[in-house]
Amino acid sequence: MNFKALNFHRCMIIILCIFLEASCKKAVEVSTPQTLIVGSQVYNNNSTAASVLTGLYSNSFGTSGFSGGVAISYECGLYADELQLYSQSNMASVQYYTNSLLNNSTSFWPGMYNGIYVCNAAIEGLTQSTGVTTAVKQQLIGEAKFCRAFIYTYAVNLYGNVPLITSTDYLANEKAANTSPAQVYQQIITDLQDAENLLSANYLASDVQTTTTERTRPTKWAAAALLARAYLYYSSLSGATSSFANAEAQATTVINNSMYSLSPLTGSNSVFKKNSSEAIWQLQPTSPNINTPDGSLYILTTAPANVSAGTGVSLSSNLLGAFESGDNRRADWVGSITVQGTTYYYPYKYQVKTGSTLTEYNMMLRLGEQYLIRAEARAQQGETTQAVADLNVIRNRAGLPNYSGGTDKASLIAAIFHERQVELFTELGHRFFDLKRAGTINAVMGSVAPQKGGTWNANKALFPIPISDILNDSNLTQNPGY
Numbered sequence: 001m002n003f004k005a006l007n008f009h010r011c012m013i014i015i016l017c018i019f020l021e022a023s024c025k026k027a028v029e030v031s032t033p034q035t036l037i038v039g040s041q042v043y044n045n046n047s048t049a050a051s052v053l054t055g056l057y058s059n060s061f062g063t064s065g066f067s068g069g070v071a072i073s074y075e076c077g078l079y080a081d082e083l084q085l086y087s088q089s090n091m092a093s094v095q096y097y098t099n100s101l102l103n104n105s106t107s108f109w110p111g112m113y114n115g116i117y118v119c120n121a122a123i124e125g126l127t128q129s130t131g132v133t134t135a136v137k138q139q140l141i142g143e144a145k146f147c148r149a150f151i152y153t154y155a156v157n158l159y160g161n162v163p164l165i166t167s168t169d170y171l172a173n174e175k176a177a178n179t180s181p182a183q184v185y186q187q188i189i190t191d192l193q194d195a196e197n198l199l200s201a202n203y204l205a206s207d208v209q210t211t212t213t214e215r216t217r218p219t220k221w222a223a224a225a226l227l228a229r230a231y232l233y234y235s236s237l238s239g240a241t242s243s244f245a246n247a248e249a250q251a252t253t254v255i256n257n258s259m260y261s262l263s264p265l266t267g268s269n270s271v272f273k274k275n276s277s278e279a280i281w282q283l284q285p286t287s288p289n290i291n292t293p294d295g296s297l298y299i300l301t302t303a304p305a306n307v308s309a310g311t312g313v314s315l316s317s318n319l320l321g322a323f324e325s326g327d328n329r330r331a332d333w334v335g336s337i338t339v340q341g342t343t344y345y346y347p348y349k350y351q352v353k354t355g356s357t358l359t360e361y362n363m364m365l366r367l368g369e370q371y372l373i374r375a376e377a378r379a380q381q382g383e384t385t386q387a388v389a390d391l392n393v394i395r396n397r398a399g400l401p402n403y404s405g406g407t408d409k410a411s412l413i414a415a416i417f418h419e420r421q422v423e424l425f426t427e428l429g430h431r432f433f434d435l436k437r438a439g440t441i442n443a444v445m446g447s448v449a450p451q452k453g454g455t456w457n458a459n460k461a462l463f464p465i466p467i468s469d470i471l472n473d474s475n476l477t478q479n480p481g482y
Helices: 003-018 022-028 039-043 046-063 072-079 091-097 109-128 134-159 181-198 220-238 241-255 293-298 328-332 367-380 384-397 409-423 430-438 441-451 467-472
Strands: 083-085 279-283 313-315 334-339 342-347 362-366
Touching (some): 039 046, 046 109, 046 134, 046 279, 072 083, 072 091, 072 313, 072 430, 109 134, 134 220, 220 241, 220 279, 220 367, 220 430, 293 342, 328 334, 362 367, 367 384, 367 409, 384 409, 430 441
Antiparallel strands (some): 083 313, 334 342
């Protein structure tokens, strides 16, 4: 892998501190340093050190595909069975939609490893710093470890055997080999355990010292929420039943925190508003007149075939057919437009397409997922009554009656995955990852892919590693089939 190129991103840290764009500055309300900062000087004081992590949220998370432009939610929605594409003019979108990615296709890989490099550099720089106060250093190292874990969670689910890079030593990194998902998850879990201990219990402002109502910097509760997911995913991968208990415990920590509560679904659709009671971690917008990329992209004002750049989509019939009658999520989270007698349905979780007034932030972690994580973990451990109770919390919030299906493990797990489908649709790739975890991806996509004009085989459950990295790193092996 050509990690030597990532030496450039040591300079990127300087840029993050010095030249934060005006839009980013407005979003995060951080003052831009006026003098040149080089090397370890970035970590000489609290203000510039905090700017590194602030820049990570507004820049690296955007280029990693989590919140900027045509991102993971969109591409994974196309790749799985959530979205229908109407134009052939955008080749990247077509390749995702028809499950025909090539080894030189548009990839999230470079942005992810750029973000990982910034995290590694921050951890190293802060650890060695003598100019940053203890409390600020602790918080920022916790944020960097949390962010590294978040990025790796997506890297391992999208690409499988990814290189595990935890330093800025480019001489070692450029020779990095593939690492097993189990090893990557162990690093994710370790990072999140550290982050949970290091991060503040309160939301902090851009100076990472004063508290705020803005839920845009990670807290120990965000670390616990992501750790619950990591334990659940690792259990699905390894069959380690102890990790189900750990997932349950971490989710319970978040659920029991009075800071969080499920927002109502009665037409108000407050779940995805900025700083909603359900938000565990959100990202502020960085583009002028855009609240969230999802709202800007998904909300239709014309037929999807007429959307510029060939990215117009609607919700697929597969997803629309998954909603039960009377589900308030179908009423509140699905919008529609009728053009020349044809009605198109689109994701409407975010309800602002354009506008300078900020009312919505990009949701990264929320409470609804935690109930479903705990339900699944409990079901896997045979805690049937408790699992059904958690499932019913989500169903009742959606206006649905209590679950009345089978209580054997297989039936209950299937019901929870179905609930995840209609609760978490078009959110950061959950559906694609769930199909893989449930072991149903080949059956589902074997039917869906031909409907989309593509084909499916088992190797497509992983994305290809960019060919440029394969050519530059003799120790890196391509995923099968590419």
